[in-house]
Amino acid sequence: MSEEADPPISILPSALAETQGDRPFVAIVRSRQELCRWLSNPLPGLRWLQVEGMLGDAEAWTEAAHSNCNIPLDVVVSDPASEFSHLYRLVDACAVRAIRVTMPAAPGLAKAIRLAAALRLPVRVLPGQPSAAALQELHDALQFYLHEATVEAPVEFFHSVLATMCDSDAGSLWTILEEDPDVFRHYDADGRARMPRTSDPDRSEITSAGFVKDHLSRLITQGAECATCPWQQPCRGYFKWPDPAYSCEGVKQLFSSIQTAGNEIRQDVASFAEADKGISSEPREATR
Amino acid sequence: MSERVFSVILLPTSDCNVACDYCFEHKEPHRLSLVLVPLLTRRLLDHIENQHIEECEIYWQGGEVMIMGPAWFEDARKIMDRAAAERGRRFVHYLQTNLIGYTPAWNGVIRGMFNNSLGTSMDYPNIHRKLFNGGAAAYTELWSRKLREAKAAGIAVGVIAVLHKGSLEAGPERFYRYFTEELGLADFQVNTPFPGGPAKEVEDGFQLDNSELAEFMVGLFDIWMAEGYSSGVSVGPFNSLIDHFTGEQARLPCIWKENCSNQFISVDAKGTVAQCDCWVTSYPEYFFGNMFREPDLTGMLKTSRARRDFVERPKRLVEDEDCLSCRYLSICHGGCPVRTYSALGTMMAKDPYCEVYKAVFACAEAHAAEILRARAAPIISLRERHKAVDPCLV
Numbered sequence: 001m002s003e004e005a006d007p008p009i010s011i012l013p014s015a016l017a018e019t020q021g022d023r024p025f026v027a028i029v030r031s032r033q034e035l036c037r038w039l040s041n042p043l044p045g046l047r048w049l050q051v052e053g054m055l056g057d058a059e060a061w062t063e064a065a066h067s068n069c070n071i072p073l074d075v076v077v078s079d080p081a082s083e084f085s086h087l088y089r090l091v092d093a094c095a096v097r098a099i100r101v102t103m104p105a106a107p108g109l110a111k112a113i114r115l116a117a118a119l120r121l122p123v124r125v126l127p128g129q130p131s132a133a134a135l136q137e138l139h140d141a142l143q144f145y146l147h148e149a150t151v152e153a154p155v156e157f158f159h160s161v162l163a164t165m166c167d168s169d170a171g172s173l174w175t176i177l178e179e180d181p182d183v184f185r186h187y188d189a190d191g192r193a194r195m196p197r198t199s200d201p202d203r204s205e206i207t208s209a210g211f212v213k214d215h216l217s218r219l220i221t222q223g224a225e226c227a228t229c230p231w232q233q234p235c236r237g238y239f240k241w242p243d244p245a246y247s248c249e250g251v252k253q254l255f256s257s258i259q260t261a262g263n264e265i266r267q268d269v270a271s272f273a274e275a276d277k278g279i280s281s282e283p284r285e286a287t288r
Numbered sequence: 289m290s291e292r293v294f295s296v297i298l299l300p301t302s303d304c305n306v307a308c309d310y311c312f313e314h315k316e317p318h319r320l321s322l323v324l325v326p327l328l329t330r331r332l333l334d335h336i337e338n339q340h341i342e343e344c345e346i347y348w349q350g351g352e353v354m355i356m357g358p359a360w361f362e363d364a365r366k367i368m369d370r371a372a373a374e375r376g377r378r379f380v381h382y383l384q385t386n387l388i389g390y391t392p393a394w395n396g397v398i399r400g401m402f403n404n405s406l407g408t409s410m411d412y413p414n415i416h417r418k419l420f421n422g423g424a425a426a427y428t429e430l431w432s433r434k435l436r437e438a439k440a441a442g443i444a445v446g447v448i449a450v451l452h453k454g455s456l457e458a459g460p461e462r463f464y465r466y467f468t469e470e471l472g473l474a475d476f477q478v479n480t481p482f483p484g485g486p487a488k489e490v491e492d493g494f495q496l497d498n499s500e501l502a503e504f505m506v507g508l509f510d511i512w513m514a515e516g517y518s519s520g521v522s523v524g525p526f527n528s529l530i531d532h533f534t535g536e537q538a539r540l541p542c543i544w545k546e547n548c549s550n551q552f553i554s555v556d557a558k559g560t561v562a563q564c565d566c567w568v569t570s571y572p573e574y575f576f577g578n579m580f581r582e583p584d585l586t587g588m589l590k591t592s593r594a595r596r597d598f599v600e601r602p603k604r605l606v607e608d609e610d611c612l613s614c615r616y617l618s619i620c621h622g623g624c625p626v627r628t629y630s631a632l633g634t635m636m637a638k639d640p641y642c643e644v645y646k647a648v649f650a651c652a653e654a655h656a657a658e659i660l661r662a663r664a665a666p667i668i669s670l671r672e673r674h675k676a677v678d679p680c681l682v
Contacts (some may be wrong), residue, residue: 068340085603091546097290118618
C-alpha cells in the first residue's frame with residue numbers, strides 16, 4: 001500500500017466514499033454488495049478496499065477472485081483466534097489482486113500470522129496498547145517472523161521497523177501502520193474525522209496538522225519515558241496513545257529483539273560488502 | 289486478464305488396453321464422441337471466461353487415450369482450438385499414455401498438438417503393469433520398445449513411476465540407474481501409491497511403511513543430487529522442491545497445492561465432473577455433476593456440496609491437525625485429499641504420507657542450502673582469506 005504526503009488518503013465507509021471522485025481514498029466495505037460495487041466500478045481515486053467482517057463469507061471471496069479489476073484488498077481479521085483458518089478463502093483472490101491482512105494484537109495472532117505466511121500474504125498487525133497476553137502473542141509472532149526461513153511476505157510493523165534499524169528510513173509506526181492523520185485521515189459513519197484507536201471524534205488533536213509531532217512533544221514535556229527511549233524515532237509515542245500512562249516495558253523488549261536482528265543483518269551486509277570489494281580488486285584473468 | 293491457468297484432466301475413454309494389478313479405474317468401453325466435443329469445449333470456454341482466465345490446460349489421459357486413435361485427436365484439436373481462438377482463449381494440450389498403442393502414425397499429432405512430448409508410466413521393478421496376454425515381463429519389453437521408438441522419433445518422454453514394495457526392496461540406487469541408464473531417461477517422477485477405488489488383494493503391496501518409504505525417497509534424492517542435478521536429469525518432485533528452496537519459481541505437484549479445488553477438475557467421457565482423475569473414476573459420492581447435462585460449469589462448481597469438502601479441507605486441517613505448527617505448511621497444506629480419503633475414508637485429515645513428505649522436504653531444504661552456499665562460496669572463501677590478514681573483518 002503506498003503512502004502519500006499530500007493530500008491525505010481518506011479512509012471512510014463505503015457509502016461516504018461515493019463522493020470522493022479522483023481524490024485518494026480507501027473505501028471500507030462490510031458486505032458482499034459493497035465489495036462487488038467497488039470491484040465492478042471503482043472510482044479513479046480508490047487506492048484499496050478495507051474489507052471488514054467478511055472473512056467467513058466464502059461467496060464474497062469467489063466474487064473477489066472472478067472480478068476483472070485489480071483493486072488491492074486489505075482484509076481485516078478482527079478475531080484472529082476464531083477467524084485465522086478462514087485465510088484459506090483468500091487463496092483464489094490472491095491470484096488476481098494484491099491482498100494484505102490486518103489484525104489486532106489479540107489471542108490467535110501468532111496462529112494467524114503463521115497461516116498468512118504460509119499463504120504468502122503480507123500482514124499488518126495493529127498493536128494498539130497491547131496487554132500482557134497480547135505482548136506474548138506479539139513476541140511469538142516476532143520470533144517467527146525474524147527467524148523462520150519460510151517467511152517471504154512482510155509482517156508489519158516488524159518489517160519496516162527492522163528496515164529502519166538496518167539504516168533504511170521507513171518512517172514511524174504512525175505511518176507504517178497507517179495511523180498518522182497527516183497521511184491517513186479516518187472518518188466515521190457520520191463523516192467526522194476521528195483519531196485512530198479512539199471513537200471520540202471531538203478530540204482537538206485531529207484538527208491541527210502535525211499531530212504526531214505535537215503528541216511526542218507533549219509526552220516529553222509531561223516527562224513520559226519517551227524522552228530517553230532509544231526507540232523514540234521509529235515509535236514517536238505510538239504506544240502512548242490514547243493512554244499516555246501506558247507502560248512501554250513490554251514493547252521495548254519487542255524493539256530490542258528487532259534491534260538485535262537488525263544489528264546482525266548490518267554486520268552480515270558489511271562483511272559481505274567488504275569481501276565483495278576484495279573480489280572486485282582481485283586481479284582478473286587477461287582477455288585472450 | 290488473469291494470469292491464472294485452469295487445468296482439466298480429460299478422460300476421453302475409461303477403456304484400457306492393458307491389465308495392471310493396481311488400476312483403480314472402473315474400466316468401460318465408453319468413448320467421448322466427437323459430436324460432444326463442441327459442447328464440452330463450449331462449457332470449458334464459458335467457465336474460463338467467467339473466471340477471466342485466458343488459458344486452459346487439457347491433460348488427456350484415460351483409461352488409455354491412444355485407444356481413441358490419432359485421427360480422433362486431430363479432429364478434437366481442430367474443434368477445440370478453433371472455438372478457443374474465436375473467444376480469445378487458448379487450450380494447451382498434454383498427453384499421458386501407457387505407450388502400448390504407440391505407432392509412428394501418432395507422430396504428427398504428438399508434434400502438432402502436444403509440443404512433441406508425452407508422459408507415460410513405468411515402475412521398477414515392474415511386477416504390476418501387465419498385458420492382457422503376457423504378464424509383466426512382456427509389458428516391460430513392449431513398453432521399452434515403444435519408448436525407444438518414440439525417443440527415436442524425437443519425442444520428449446517423461447515417465448511417472450509409482451513406488452511399491454519391490455521398489456523399496458530394490459533400493460534407490462538400482463531404481464535411479466534403471467531409469468537414467470537402462471532407459472536413458474532425463475525426466476522422471478516418483479509418485480507415492482494409494483489404494484484408490486474398491487479394495488483389492490494386490491493393494492496390500494501398496495501399503496508401504498512410511499519410514500521405509502521416507503528412507504527410500506531421501507536416498508533417491510541424494511543420488512539424484514550427486515549424479516543428476518548438475519547434469520540435467522529432472523526427477524520430480526525433487527526438482528520443484530530444489531527450485532522452491534533456492535528461491536526460484538517452482539511448480540509444485542498438485543498434492544501440495546494450497547487448495548487443489550481451485551485449480552483443476554477432471555471430466556470423463558460421459559461428462560462426469562470431479563476433482564481429479566482419481567475421484568472421477570473411483571468415488572461417485574464425490575462427483576460434482578455432469579457437464580453435458582448441466583449448462584453452467586461455473587455454477588456447478590460453486591454450488592456442488594461434494595466440492596465444498598475440498599474447499600473446506602485445508603481450513604479444517606489447520607484447525608484440527610498439527611499442520612499449522614509444521615514449518616512446511618507453505619509447501620504442503622496437508623497433502624493430497626484422495627490419498628487421505630482412500631486410506632482413511634475421510635478427506636478431513638492430513639495426508640497419511642505426512643512423515644514421508646517432511647523427510648523429503650527436510651532433505652530438499654538441506655540440499656538447497658548446500659547449493660546456495662556453493663553459489664556464495666567465492667565470496668565466503670575470499671572473506672576467509674581477508675580475515676587471515678585482517679582479524680577485525682568478522
